Amino acid sequence: MTEPALAHIDLSGVGKAFRIGTQTVPVFSGLDLSIAAGDFVAIMGPSGSGKSTLLNMLAGIDSPDSGTLRIGASRLDQMGEGARAAWRAHNMGIVFQFYNLLPMLTAAENIELPLLLKPLSARERRLRVDKVLELVGLNGRGKQYPALMSGGQQQRVGIARAIVTDPGLLLCDEPTGDLDRQSADEALSMLGFLNRELGKTIVMVTHDPQAAGHAKRTLHLDKGHFIEETRAA
Amino acid sequence: MSSLLKQVRVMIRTNLSSLPRRVPISASMVLSVALVVCVLAGFLAMARGFEAALTGTGSQQVAVLLGGGTNQESGSDIPASVIRTLGAMTGDMGVVRDAAGNILSSREIVAPVEVSGTDGVARTLALRGMDASGLGLRDGIVLSQGRVFTPGTREVVVGDRLANDLKLKAGDTLRLGSVDWTVAGRFSAHGSAFESEIWSDLDAVRAAFDRQGQVQSLRLRLTSPQSLTLLQERLGTISGTPLKAIAEADLYAGQAGRTASLIRLFGWPLALLMAVGATAGALNTMMSSVSDRAVEIATVRALGFSRLAAVVGTWTEAVMLASLGVILGLFASWLAFNGWQASTIGANNTRLAFQLAVTPDVLTTAGLLGLAIGAVGGILPALSAARVPLTLALRARG
Numbered sequence: 026m027t028e029p030a031l032a033h034i035d036l037s038g039v040g041k042a043f044r045i046g047t048q049t050v051p052v053f054s055g056l057d058l059s060i061a062a063g064d065f066v067a068i069m070g071p072s073g074s075g076k077s078t079l080l081n082m083l084a085g086i087d088s089p090d091s092g093t094l095r096i097g098a099s100r101l102d103q104m105g106e107g108a109r110a111a112w113r114a115h116n117m118g119i120v121f122q123f124y125n126l127l128p129m130l131t132a133a134e135n136i137e138l139p140l141l142l143k144p145l146s147a148r149e150r151r152l153r154v155d156k157v158l159e160l161v162g163l164n165g166r167g168k169q170y171p172a173l174m175s176g177g178q179q180q181r182v183g184i185a186r187a188i189v190t191d192p193g194l195l196l197c198d199e200p201t202g203d204l205d206r207q208s209a210d211e212a213l214s215m216l217g218f219l220n221r222e223l224g225k226t227i228v229m230v231t232h233d234p235q236a237a238g239h240a241k242r243t244l245h246l247d248k249g250h251f252i253e254e255t256r257a258a
Numbered sequence: 259m260s261s262l263l264k265q266v267r268v269m270i271r272t273n274l275s276s277l278p279r280r281v282p283i284s285a286s287m288v289l290s291v292a293l294v295v296c297v298l299a300g301f302l303a304m305a306r307g308f309e310a311a312l313t314g315t316g317s318q319q320v321a322v323l324l325g326g327g328t329n330q331e332s333g334s335d336i337p338a339s340v341i342r343t344l345g346a347m348t349g350d351m352g353v354v355r356d357a358a359g360n361i362l363s364s365r366e367i368v369a370p371v372e373v374s375g376t377d378g379v380a381r382t383l384a385l386r387g388m389d390a391s392g393l394g395l396r397d398g399i400v401l402s403q404g405r406v407f408t409p410g411t412r413e414v415v416v417g418d419r420l421a422n423d424l425k426l427k428a429g430d431t432l433r434l435g436s437v438d439w440t441v442a443g444r445f446s447a448h449g450s451a452f453e454s455e456i457w458s459d460l461d462a463v464r465a466a467f468d469r470q471g472q473v474q475s476l477r478l479r480l481t482s483p484q485s486l487t488l489l490q491e492r493l494g495t496i497s498g499t500p501l502k503a504i505a506e507a508d509l510y511a512g513q514a515g516r517t518a519s520l521i522r523l524f525g526w527p528l529a530l531l532m533a534v535g536a537t538a539g540a541l542n543t544m545m546s547s548v549s550d551r552a553v554e555i556a557t558v559r560a561l562g563f564s565r566l567a568a569v570v571g572t573w574t575e576a577v578m579l580a581s582l583g584v585i586l587g588l589f590a591s592w593l594a595f596n597g598w599q600a601s602t603i604g605a606n607n608t609r610l611a612f613q614l615a616v617t618p619d620v621l622t623t624a625g626l627l628g629l630a631i632g633a634v635g636g637i638l639p640a641l642s643a644a645r646v647p648l649t650l651a652l653r654a655r656g
Contacts, residue, residue, distance in 0.1 A: 077649070086560060086648040107564070114562025125557040129275030141264040142562045210353075 580632020
């Protein structure tokens with residue numbers, strides 16, 4: 026793996042509201058957040074607290090109405106949708122709650138998807154896929170289809186897909202929400218390894234306190250505001 | 259390969275691989291396209307077959323003389339005085355003469371006769387009476403069975419297409435009007451309209467149908483196709499009745515053009531109406547496809563795939579399903595229609611048999627209409643694929 030790009034996250038005065046019919050429902054108003062490169066942050070909070078909206082904005086899937094959103098050297102709040110898509114392809118990986126593997130593609134082909142957005146030869150792509158398969162402990166399983174894998178194995182494929190482009194930032198949306206305890210612990214251990222050993226900045230949204238316990242710090246969000254921060258011992 | 263092409267290739271592959279999840283609705287799109295293609299191909303094959311039968315009929319070097327200001331033999335009448343005047347004309351008229359200097363011609367009439375086929379259904383056929391020289395004035399005629407009719411007798415020769423239809427062979431007896439005729443032989447004219455006629459001696463036909471002295475058309479062999487103009491000029495000097503000289507090939511081609519246009523006039527609107535319905539069906543199918551693949555589309559878009567890849571991938575699926583329909587429709591139309599015997603009322607209000615021809619241009623036209631259904635029906639769903647909300651990827655079970 027090459028040295029990951031620095032992914033310092035900085036939100037300043039971020040405002041976001043949704044329009045439902047004729048009503049405007051504010052989610053954030055003047056939200057500030059700073060996450061240092063190499064940090065592992067869990068975000069917890071009740072439903073409707075704004076966790077998903079925050080994750081969507083960090084992923085460049087949604088954009089703030091006001092304020093600044095900077096990740097590394099990039100101002101996401103100033104980018105159009107196309108630019109944000111290109112930025113996503115090169116700077117971050119997403120781990121989904123339900124893995125979101127394409128069922129008609131093999132594990133290796135699923136992992137290869139983000140690499141198709143890069144100017145790499147087929148051989149270079151295959152080498153990278155093999156490398157991350159080994160990293161997540163699925164060596165030799167590349168030709169298996171997702172339907173033939175357990176939930177834990179599918180999530181490991183999802184993690185491999187998220188890191189195959191060697192991004193500096195990993196966004197995890199309830200990564201253990203669909204897993205049994207043992208598989209969840211394996212996935213969280215893997216995220217911890219990626220943070221500790223490879224320096225990935227990780228932001229994880231979760232409802233599970235045990236999952237949050239693997240992070241270096243946990244931010245508690247309620248009604249669009251961070252109300253508490255706990256740090257791992 | 260560029261990144262976009264790689265993205266499009268993956269989108270197409272995932273779309274097509276997920277088709278088994280949508281078999282019934284995808285099959286309905288394929289079948290509706292196939293039906294449209296089949297119907298249009300049927301009409302076009304009919305028009306093309308009719309044209310082939312008539313445009314392959316006649317020669318540019320034979321002139322057909324018609325009288326009474328008509329373009330068709332049925333309403334034509336050439337007075338005996340005109341024929342005598344023509345025979346007496348000297349100098350170059352642009353027509354071939356025999357060794358004695360007489361014009362090489364055939365006086366002819368057409369009598370519509372009703373004949374019952376083997377299926378018991380009555381058909382109105384053309385019985386053509388002609389001079390003995392009439393057979394020699396027709397190019398490309400080959401006697402396929404028996405012999406030619408003997409002048410002055412109730413003998414006929416029958417075109418192969420008609421003889422096959424009526425199951426007639428040399429030696430058979432055929433009742434035309436109120437008398438029996440003997441089939442002396444059969445002739446082939448390479449599938450042209452001549453094969454839908456029965457030929458006999460002019461005087462025998464006149465006597466049997468009480469049309470003594472009548473001549474509806476006069477066939478003349480031209481010295482060259484260009485000589486028609488000279489003949490027309492010389493005819494202009496004959497007073498008493500308006501005369502018209504038309505190249506034999508043009509006479510039949512003119513009939514072909516009118517009827518083929520009529521067939522197309524019925525076929526195209528019907529096919530286009532069906533195509534509109536099929537396009538709506540295609541749109542529905544592809545909207546279902548986008549809905550079915552929404553999470554997959556949102557996922558790859560969340561990974562960084564472009565909107566364009568989602569658009570092209572979906573649109574390509576629509577075109578590929580339409581292509582399947584086109585292949586199915588063309589194959590079915592070729593199996594069902596190519597070589598199929600049909601008949602219609604031709605000139606002289608008599609039956610004209612022809613063979614439907616599913617030619618490459620028919621296949622191309624019908625195929626393009628089928629592809630257009632997929633191409634047009636796929637546009638809105640493709641644009642809708644580009645608008646799938648990416649948040650779907652984060653919250654939906656894949």
